[in-house]
Amino acid sequence: MSEALSSTRAIPAAGPLPSSLQFNEEGRLRHLLTIEGLPQTLITEILDTAESFASMNAQAVKKVPLLRGKTVVNLFFEASTRTRTTFELAAKRLSADVLNMNISTSATTKGESLLDTLRNLEAMYVDMFVVRHESSGAAHFFARHVAPHVSVLNAGDGRHAHPTQALLDMFTIRRHKQDFTRLRVAIVGDILHSRVARSQIHALNILNTGEIRVIAPQSLLPAQVESLGVHVYNDIRQGLKDVDVIIMLRLQRERMESGLLPSEHEFFQLYGLTQERLALAHPDCIVMHPGPANRGVEIDSRVADGPRSVILEQVTYGIAVRMAVMSMIMGGSVTP
Amino acid sequence: MRLLIENAHLLDPAQGIDRVTDIYIQKENVVALGEAPRDFEPQRRIDAAGRLVIPGVVDMAARLREPGQEHKATVASETRAAASSGITTLVCPPDTNPPVDSPAEVELITRRAKQACGVRVHALGALSAGLAGEQLSEMAALKRAGVLGVSQALKPMASHLLLRRAMEYAASHGLTVFLHPIDWSLNAKGCVHEGPVGTRLGLPGIPAAAETAALGTILALTEQTGARVHLCRLSTARGAQMLARARHDGLPISADVAAHQLFLTDMDVADFNSLCHVMPPLRSQRDREGLRQAVADGAISVICSDHQPHEADAKLAPFAQTLPGISSLETLLPLTLRLAEEGVLSRAEAVRRITANPAAILGLPVGTLAPGHRADLCIIDTEAIYRPEAESWLSQGRNSPFFGWEFAGRVTHTLVAGRVVFEQTGR
Numbered sequence: 001m002s003e004a005l006s007s008t009r010a011i012p013a014a015g016p017l018p019s020s021l022q023f024n025e026e027g028r029l030r031h032l033l034t035i036e037g038l039p040q041t042l043i044t045e046i047l048d049t050a051e052s053f054a055s056m057n058a059q060a061v062k063k064v065p066l067l068r069g070k071t072v073v074n075l076f077f078e079a080s081t082r083t084r085t086t087f088e089l090a091a092k093r094l095s096a097d098v099l100n101m102n103i104s105t106s107a108t109t110k111g112e113s114l115l116d117t118l119r120n121l122e123a124m125y126v127d128m129f130v131v132r133h134e135s136s137g138a139a140h141f142f143a144r145h146v147a148p149h150v151s152v153l154n155a156g157d158g159r160h161a162h163p164t165q166a167l168l169d170m171f172t173i174r175r176h177k178q179d180f181t182r183l184r185v186a187i188v189g190d191i192l193h194s195r196v197a198r199s200q201i202h203a204l205n206i207l208n209t210g211e212i213r214v215i216a217p218q219s220l221l222p223a224q225v226e227s228l229g230v231h232v233y234n235d236i237r238q239g240l241k242d243v244d245v246i247i248m249l250r251l252q253r254e255r256m257e258s259g260l261l262p263s264e265h266e267f268f269q270l271y272g273l274t275q276e277r278l279a280l281a282h283p284d285c286i287v288m289h290p291g292p293a294n295r296g297v298e299i300d301s302r303v304a305d306g307p308r309s310v311i312l313e314q315v316t317y318g319i320a321v322r323m324a325v326m327s328m329i330m331g332g333s334v335t336p
Numbered sequence: 337m338r339l340l341i342e343n344a345h346l347l348d349p350a351q352g353i354d355r356v357t358d359i360y361i362q363k364e365n366v367v368a369l370g371e372a373p374r375d376f377e378p379q380r381r382i383d384a385a386g387r388l389v390i391p392g393v394v395d396m397a398a399r400l401r402e403p404g405q406e407h408k409a410t411v412a413s414e415t416r417a418a419a420s421s422g423i424t425t426l427v428c429p430p431d432t433n434p435p436v437d438s439p440a441e442v443e444l445i446t447r448r449a450k451q452a453c454g455v456r457v458h459a460l461g462a463l464s465a466g467l468a469g470e471q472l473s474e475m476a477a478l479k480r481a482g483v484l485g486v487s488q489a490l491k492p493m494a495s496h497l498l499l500r501r502a503m504e505y506a507a508s509h510g511l512t513v514f515l516h517p518i519d520w521s522l523n524a525k526g527c528v529h530e531g532p533v534g535t536r537l538g539l540p541g542i543p544a545a546a547e548t549a550a551l552g553t554i555l556a557l558t559e560q561t562g563a564r565v566h567l568c569r570l571s572t573a574r575g576a577q578m579l580a581r582a583r584h585d586g587l588p589i590s591a592d593v594a595a596h597q598l599f600l601t602d603m604d605v606a607d608f609n610s611l612c613h614v615m616p617p618l619r620s621q622r623d624r625e626g627l628r629q630a631v632a633d634g635a636i637s638v639i640c641s642d643h644q645p646h647e648a649d650a651k652l653a654p655f656a657q658t659l660p661g662i663s664s665l666e667t668l669l670p671l672t673l674r675l676a677e678e679g680v681l682s683r684a685e686a687v688r689r690i691t692a693n694p695a696a697i698l699g700l701p702v703g704t705l706a707p708g709h710r711a712d713l714c715i716i717d718t719e720a721i722y723r724p725e726a727e728s729w730l731s732q733g734r735n736s737p738f739f740g741w742e743f744a745g746r747v748t749h750t751l752v753a754g755r756v757v758f759e760q761t762g763r
Binding site for chain 2: 021135138141145161195
C-alpha cells in the first residue's frame with residue numbers, strides 16, 4: 001500500500017553567483033560586472049597593471065597596440081559624456097576601434113528590443129560592450145545573453161554597480177595611502193541611489209580596509225546597509241572624526257522632489273563637506289568625489305579645489321584603470 | 337457511467353479519512369466508499385493500489401489570461417495544465433483585459449471553459465469599475481453572472497473611503513471581498529523585498545510595511561463594515577501575525593499564501609533571476625518561516641498557485657523591467673505535498689489547504705469525496721520521482737523557477753464530476 005511520500009532530496013543550486021558569471025572556464029576575467037566576489041589578488045593585479053598604463057599615459061606617445069583589431073562598443077543607455085570619454089580614450093590608447101552608441105531608453109523600453117539591440121551589434125563582430133544602463137542588473141542581463149566571444153564591461157547599472165569607478169578610486173587611494181588595513185574611509189551622501197558607493201564598499205572590504213563608514217540621513221541609506229560591512233553615521237561630525245579618506249557622492253536634484261530631503265540648502269548645512277568639517281578628519285586625509293561635483297550642495301569649492309582634494313587625479317587614473325581592465329579581459333582571451 | 341476506483345489510499349481531510357478503500361462513482365457523484373452499493377456494476381475500474389487519492393485541488397488564484405492576453409495563455413491551455421496537476425477547480429482573478437467588471441467577461445470565461453477539458457473555472461468580479469479604483473462595479477449584476485466574489489486584484493483603490501463603500505456594498509450582496517494587502521504608495525516602484533539582498537543588488541525595495549500598513553486598514557474596515565473578507569497572498573511574517581491576532585479576536589477573516597512564498601526567499605533573486613520576480617516580492621527567510629508557521633497553525637488556511645503565465649519576452653529584460661509572476665499551476669500540488677514531507681504540517685492538513693478550505697471560502701460544494709458529493713478527485717503515484725522541465729510543461733507560460741527541482745508524487749488521473757479529464761499515458 002501507499003507509503004508516506006518519500007522524503008525529498010536537496011534543493012537545487014540557485015543560479016551562478018554574480019561573481020562566477022564574470023569568469024570563463026579557465027578562471028580568467030571574461031566580463032567585469034561587479035566588484036562583489038572578485039578575489040583580492042585580481043583587484044591587486046588590475047591596480048598593478050593600471051600603474052604601468054598610468055606612467056605611459058604621461059608620456060608623449062600614449063598608444064600601445066595591445067588591442068589592435070578589436071572592436072569596442074560603448075553602449076550608453078544613460079547620458080554620460082565624461083565616463084564615456086574615458087572609456088573611449090582607454091580603448092583608443094590600446095589601439096582598439098571604438099564605436100559610441102547613445103541609445104535613449106525610451107526607444108528600448110521592452111526587453112525584446114534591448115535583446116534586439118544586442119543581437120544587431122553582435123552581428124557586426126564586436127569584441128566588447130561597455131554598457132551603461134539605468135536599470136540595476138542590466139550588465140548581468142547583457143552578459144548572460146551575449147555570444148561566447150563577446151565581453152561585457154559594466155560602466156554603471158542603475159543603483160547596483162560601477163566597478164571601474166571603484167577600481168580607479170582604490171587606485172587613487174593606494175597612490176596616497178599604503179596600507180588599506182589601517183585606513184578609515186568615510187562615504188558621504190546619497191548612498192541609497194549610488195552604484196559607486198556599493199562598488200566602493202565591496203572593493204574596500206575585499207582590500208581589508210580598517211573601517212568603512214557611511215554618513216547620510218536614514219532616507220538616503222538603503223535598508224540594512226550595515227549588511228554590506230559598513231558603520232552608519234547620521235551625524236557628519238562624528239562620522240568624519242579621524243578618517244583618512246573622505247568620498248563625497250553627488251546629490252541628484254530629483255531627491256528633493258521624491259521627498260527624501262527637504263532642500264539642497266539643508267543638505268549642505270547637515271552633510272556638506274566644508275573646511276571646518278574637514279578639520280575633524282585625520283590631518284593627511286584626502287578628499288575624493290566621483291564627479292561631477294555639485295559645489296555648494298555636497299562640497300564647498302574651497303575643499304573641492306583645496307590641497308587635500310584628489311578629484312582631478314581620479315579622472316586621470318580612470319583612463320589607466322580602464323585600460324588595465326580592457327586589456328586583461330580582451331588581451332589573450334579572444335583569438336583574433 | 338459507473339466507475340470503481342479500487343484499493344485507493346483515500347486521503348479526504350474533510351471526512352477525516354486516511355485509509356485504503358474503494359471509491360464508487362455513479363454519473364457525476366461519489367455514491368459510496370468501501371462497501372459497494374447494491375447492484376453496482378462498474379463500467380470501468382481503475383486499480384489505484386499503492387496510490388493516493390485526494391479530492392480535486394481547488395486553486396483560488398490562477399490567471400488564465402483570457403480575455404485579452406492570449407499570447408500569454410488561454411483557458412484551454414491552462415485548464416489542460418491544471419488537469420495534469422490534479423486541479424479540478426480554478427478561480428480567475430478579475431485582472432484580465434478588459435477586466436471582469438460586467439457579465440460579458442464572466443460569460444466569455446465560462447464559455448471558453450465549457451469548450452476546454454472540463455476543469456471547473458470560476459471568476460472573481462472586479463471590485464471597482466474597470467479595476468480603476470474610482471467607482472464601484474455593478475456587483476449585483478456580476479453576482480447574477482456567477483462570480484464567486486469581488487476583488488481589486490493588484491490595483492489600488494483611490495481612497496480608504498471608497499474601499500469602505502465597496503466593502504459595504506459587497507456585503508449587502510453577500511459577496512466575499514478578496515483583497516491584496518498592499519499599500520501601493522509604500523510599494524512605490526519597488527520590485528524586491530526591502531532588505532540586504534535588495535540593498536546589495538541596488539534594486540528598489542518594497543518594505544514589509546507595505547503589507548502591514550494595508551493589512552491594518554483592511555482589518556479596521558472589516559471590523560467596521562462586517563464584510564466577509566479574504567486576504568490574498570500574504571508575504572510577511574508580521575502580516576501573518578496580525579492576521580492570527582485578528583482571527584483570535586474573532587474577526588471572520590481568512591487568508592491565503594502563494595505556494596512559492598513557502599519555498600523561495602529574496603536570496604533566490606540574488607543573481608537578478610527574473611523568474612523570481614513576483615508581487616508581493618519574495619521576502620526574507622524569517623518571513624518564509626513565519627508564513628509556514630501560519631499555514632501550520634491554520635491562520636493561513638489556503639495555499640494557492642497564484643499562477644501567472646507569461647510569454648518568454650516578459651522575463652527577458654533587466655530585472656526591474658520584467659513582469660512579475662510565476663507559471664505555477666503545475667507546482668501547486670507538488671509544493672504543497674512537499675510541505676508535509678518537510679514536516680511543516682501533516683499530509684492531511686496540507687491537502688486540506690488546497691481542497692476543503694478553499695472550497696469552503698468560495699462557497700463551492702467541492703473539496704471532499706463524501707458520498708453524495710461531486711466526484712472531483714485526483715490519483716497520485718506517490719512513488720514517482722520527477723523533475724519538471726520546460727519541454728514537458730503544459731502551461732503556455734514557461735516562467736517557472738522550479739524547473740529542475742525534484743518532486744515525489746505524480747498525478748496519474750484527474751476526474752471532474754466522475755469524468756476522466758487527465759490520464760497519464762506512457763512512461
